[in-house]
Amino acid sequence: MEINPKQSASFVARTLQNKESKQPPAEDTATVKAKARVIFSFWSVVLFLGLPLWLWTTSIHRANLPVQEMLAWANGKACEVDVPLLFDIKAPKLTHSEAQDIIRGTSHAISSSKNFDIQRVQWQLSETLDGPRSRNSEEVALSIEFLEDSSSSAPIAQLLLQSKTLLVQYSPAMLRSNFGVYSVDIGKVIGEKLDEIFVEEQLSIEYLLASYSGCNKQLSRFSSTGNNADHFELSAKQARRRTRSLKYAPTYHISISLFTPGPVPTSWDIEAAISEYLLPLLESYSISNFTVDTQLQLYAPFSPSMRSPEFDWIKQQWIIREEDLGGFMDTANWPLSPNIGAGPTLNFILYVPDESLRPLVINGSGDHSWIIPQWGGVSILNHVGRIPTILSKEHLRPVLLTFSRQLLSLLGASDNPTSFPQQLQMLTRIHTLSLILSASSTLGSLAQLAESLATIPIPEEVALRVTRALDHLQMAQRNSHAGRFRSALEYARLAKAEAEKAFFEKDMVSQVYFPDEHKVAVYLPLLGPIGVTLLASLFKEIKKRRPTKSQ
Amino acid sequence: MGRLLQQVLLFAAAALLRLILFLVFPSLPDFFTGRVEVSTPVTSFKRLQEGLFLYTRNVSPYDGGVFYQPPLLLTLFSFIPDSIFTTVTALLYIGLDLASAQALIEIADSKLSGHELFYKSPRRHSRWGSLAVAAAFLFNPLTVISCLGRPTSIFSNYAILLAISKAIQGKTGNAIIALSMAAYQSMYPAILLLPLLLLAHDVSTQGIIGTDTGFLVRHAALFFGAISALFGLSYLVTGSWEFFASTYGNQLLLVDLTPNIGLWWYFFIEMFDSFREFFLGVFWLHLLSYVGGLSVRLRTQPLFVTITMVGLIAVFIPYPSISNASIYLGLFPLYKHIFPLMRTTFIYTTALLYSIVLGPAFYYLWIYAGSGNANFFYAITLVWGLGFSLLIGDSIWATLRDEWEVTRPEMKDKPIRQI
Known part of the structure; x- marks a missing residue:
């Protein structure tokens, strides 16, 4: 549109003239009143409905957490390892005083060792020739049975493989003392043996305590101030074991797979083999349950990224370099199941190499099996001669024994397993402690989080879980101190689960990353324009009223 | 030609058009039923049939989160035999449209728009005939499409129009009961209670200046009594109160986030x-806050306040559809006398036409073609909302200007500026 400059100028002049001559007529009082009422009506909605709504819907609910107790657990209460080791003595041919003498000797022997500093050693005489029988309610850590054998010249102490029993052979001559000095110190022999059996457990516990930030590390052999020459080696050994083994779970899933690059074997008698060679182990590992599945995969070659094995002419065998073991499995193409069901999965792989590549071993050690930390184990079956179409139970025997050893290792057992029941009990105690420590640390973090972030909501659910976790922790420690290791483990597991659930509560975490500045972005786009309009009209109304009042 | 004959012919033509569409294009009703512009989760005819299927088989229709409509509708529809269900519902919806048009004619006949009891517009003689207003409603494509799509909001539309026409005729009790039925069916008409009461009050207390609070309280109580009776009846029909959470709970808390034009x-x-x-609270309060302000500012024109609230409802409720728009567009021609005072007619007319054309296209791009995303459709619904709010805002402005000219007759038809 074009504007004629002359015209527009005259228009401006006219309007200016209008402005001078005409004063706005006074609005009639009804309209003024109505306007005030309109503003009042909008503001009453804002103040009487909007404001309560805002307060009600955006208030943050913070349930009360027992912060002090949570921090107490995190900062040291969890480290109270006052675990009794009850040694039960069965000596039907010894008198009470003779047995007492031996106990004294043993106590003396082990008190010089550092290995029993943490745990509390207790003795009970359940069977002697004449003395009273004492019986504690606690679980027996080790039975010591005395067997009279006149032919032996020196006392022999040996651990039975299938039970928690230390068998001590002695001849009556050894018990005779010359003015309190024994010709052969049975107590010392037993003490040394005990030391040997329990050193592993003590080191594990110390390592756990040392690696937990809340504990006092003065006594520990792993403390950084210690200038023990073995310190580094000990620490590395423990660390290796910790990283290799899986976290304790009440249920594990075991998946046994056979992979072969060729068409044979088409079948394997795995069910019978498992029930014969693996099942006894699984059944006796009474602190966890296991589920097992198996699969057989033909035409499964190596991963393409792996260098092909080389032939060693001297030893007449094919070798895989150690650095290639990581790429051995073709995880993209081998159907290795991820976690099935509730518990973690342990994978065991039996690889049957092609005839042209046998025997296949690892460079250096010459082994044909290895462990993949926290994941499972691999074993290569170097069958001599043609591979049968059906792998029988006998063929699978060495493999399953390897798997059993790997399984125990993955579950956290020590490298040099002694007696299996004793190992199991040791694992129970270590797992309990580790669960207690981890639950306490989680609770401590939660308490710190709740204290440092005042804006996050804490649902009642979290408070409830924390209370339950604390109760379970209490029960776990009490049971552990009383020597009831199995129930201690169960309580510790529950405590850990509750603590984790409390920490990872969905409603709480979502708010952690929602700082106050973001609220501006939430409120302003809609409420800003509305608010500005409402405020402007309110101010205008107030301004209008003032001069009329003063007049 | 007598007026009655004209009206009969008009209704016959409107009914014939709908019948032809129902009969000649049998897939058309189902097509519109499936459109988001016509059917919302709380009014969808398809969901009604789903609820009906469950209800007639003695399964709670509210299990499964598909059905959000009140139980008495189910009772009504369950009387229709399956064999003639389609025919009867088609006739029912055509009948509802005609009844709405009849109510509209009665409202127009009262000439109350522009000539209310305490307010006489200087332009009140510029108006369309009642039949023209009804024709604009009946032949509005949005009304026709709503009728074919059979959303249950047609029922509350009719109840609202009926309530307004009864209030104008001085039958306040009937008006309140009609409004309570509308509110029972879709909750939001409860917002109209205050302006409608003021309207009825002004009509029935002819000549007395000032507001009779007793009248308002009495009839508000009647409203709550009537709606409670409907709730009680629903309880008797379904045997539980779970319909509350599904029908009104869903509207209040916006459980179902199916896209619509809102x-x-x-x-x-x-x-x-x-x-x-x-923000749910903020959105509801936003809609609610207009009632007080408008009722106070335009106290002398309660019919206009009621109609404006109908228009605001069509934009700001959680589940609006074009049937909500069609009732406002049907009522709006009553105010022909303010048309010359409206300023931005071009902008919102084009905005509304633009969104009517592009809305379905962008929805297609988002849902079927996959070449667009949710923002496409939302942008168009924003344009629709903007166009509608501009229309409403401009009509309020025009009314205020009209009112102002009563006190300043010398300024009639002159351009004004802020002073």
């Missing part, structure tokens, strides 16, 4: 969970 769904998809309740 402004809520996208906003609450994007909203942070912890602020959801707050």
